[in-house]
């Protein structure tokens with residue numbers, strides 16, 4: 229196995245709402261690791277994506293009056309835009325609705341069925357749609373009873389309501405692997421970090437006994453159908469976990485990525501503490517059943533919470549990353565999130581902390597150090613950085629020692645994925661360097677021509693220290709790292725291996741004038757600003773992307789003629805049309821498309837046709853061979869074509885003389 233292939237994954241997010249700084253946290257945390265490893269000479273593959281199936285998504289789409297596919301397409305655009313804004317360096321963005329993924333999920337299910345790791349049974353129990361998770365009564369945080377003491381409902385540990393589900397279901401034989409999993413946990417105590425989480429899983433979930441897991445559903449359709457029994461769709465968590473393998477080509481013709489990054493690489497999964505159970509129990513067992521290698525490490529982080537608890541729209545305490553980036557820049561957000569969430573526990577977001585860290589740590593400590601350095605080199609040496617020499621002033625040895633310790637600590641904590649401590653190590657060097665200016669007092673040295681070489685040494689040490697700092701912050705704050713280096717006349721950060729104070733190149737020229745890298749903020753004003761934005765829930769409005777924008781943004785690939793030829797477009801006459809109760813978007817059509825029976829199609833165009841009866845008798849164009857699907861509990865057998873322009877939409881009609889059922893091509 230090559231030590232230098234590194235695979236890092238985020239959880240795949242549910243595209244069921246706008247992502248807040250909590251989701252941004254995991255994605256940035258993985259991005260930092262990916263960038264760090266690249267700068268350490270690793271060949272990195274960074275995966276992120278979306279978990280697009282399941283009952284929750286289907287319900288969201290129904291609420292919006294559009295098909296689940298249109299819903300997730302539109303949400304995917306928003307998520308990709310956010311990751312671009314946050315400069316996430318992912319190598320692949322997987323969507324569980326991608327064909328290749330769905331095919332492998334179906335294949336895997338059949339294989340596990342054939343080898344008897346999956347069997348058909350009956351499920352009766354509590355299900356939380358929000359968590360997409362099954363619970364036994366004893367696992368519920370709260371149980372509701374009627375006057376006879378009968379349980380009528382309950383609340384999951386996450387705070388979401390559960391519903392009683394009773395249906396035929398396939399089961400995954402987790403119980404068979406209990407001993408095997410216990411052994412894995414005991415023989416690999418560092419499999420899960422931070423420390424303590426592994427024992428928590430062992431004590432709370434594995435040792436009390438693993439029950440077989442219901443892995444299919446029959447009460448909704450938005451999922452991967454089980455090929456041999458398509459009234460079942462694969463349980464969304466099985467579908468989702470497999471993304472880590474399918475994204476690399478597992479089960480497909482081209483599986484070079486899987487060979488390289490899974491079989492011959494180091495595999496890191498980063499997840500929030502709430503989903504550690506799925507990743508530490510179901511995922512290892514699934515991999516074992518498939519005869520695949522186990523991941524090397526599972527990193528579970530805590531949550532960003534607010535003073536009044538979890539972020540929630542109804543409390544008006546949600547913080548969206550866009551607002552913070554727009555006002556304070558990307559690097560401040562990345563720095564704040566990575567610096568403020570302690571390993572292993574939750575962290576509280578407060579506007580006071582946010583503005584405070586920008587002012588004290590970024591503008592003061594780092595920004596001032598750079599400004600003072602650049603302006604002194606201009607003043608005393610015409611902008612030319614003197615060459616680095618060791619141990620000229622009495623303070624040089626100490627600075628060099630602090631720098632070496634800071635670099636060593638930084639690497640140690642980066643390897644441990646302990647970002648707050650890694651950044652603390654960097655700030656130790658920054659503070660020490662600021663102190664070095666006070667100790668050496670360059671303005672005094674400058675007055676004495678005999679101290680010229682000491683003054684030169686101070687300037688080169690300051691530059692060398694800032695160079696080291698700019699390298700260490702490169703995975704966190706790309707633009708700031710570049711700006712610091714460029715003001716010192718250096719190229720952007722290269723390798724982080726063997727970083728040394730003494731490696732300052734000679735012959736550097738600093739910028740003619742230092743530019744502040746972070747503006748100093750008015751604390752009160754900015755705290756009030758962030759609070760105001762939180763209350764306004766901005767930008768909570770979920771932008772609805774127009775289908776043509778979605779198409780464009782998601783870069784739908786060109787299709788071959790054969791692909792187009794699969795689409796059957798026909799002329800159909802509107803026989804009846806009616807509004808759908810409970811939806812202000814949908815119209816229900818009965819159409820004659822030349823088949824032996826009329827067909828029913830639901831279309832989300834109600835707002836464009838307030839007098840929908842005007843459509844009766846019109847001849848429209850429909851896609852006739854779309855797989856039927858349910859919307860608002862009603863079946864829709866096709867799609868009516870329309871043209872959208874500006875805020876308007878018109879159904880595409882054809883001449884009255886064309887017979888119903890005529891093929892369009």
Ligand code: MSP
Pocket residue numbers: 238239240241242249250251253254279468469471499500501502503530531532533539
């Ligand atoms: N779809 C599943 C994951 C499947 S992975 C095979 C899921 N999605 S999620 O969108 O609900 O959550 C994704 C991640 O965001 C989780 O790791 C969760 O812990 C994290 N966070 C959600 N809110 C968070 C905070 N407030 N703070 C930090 N992380 C948070 O679960």
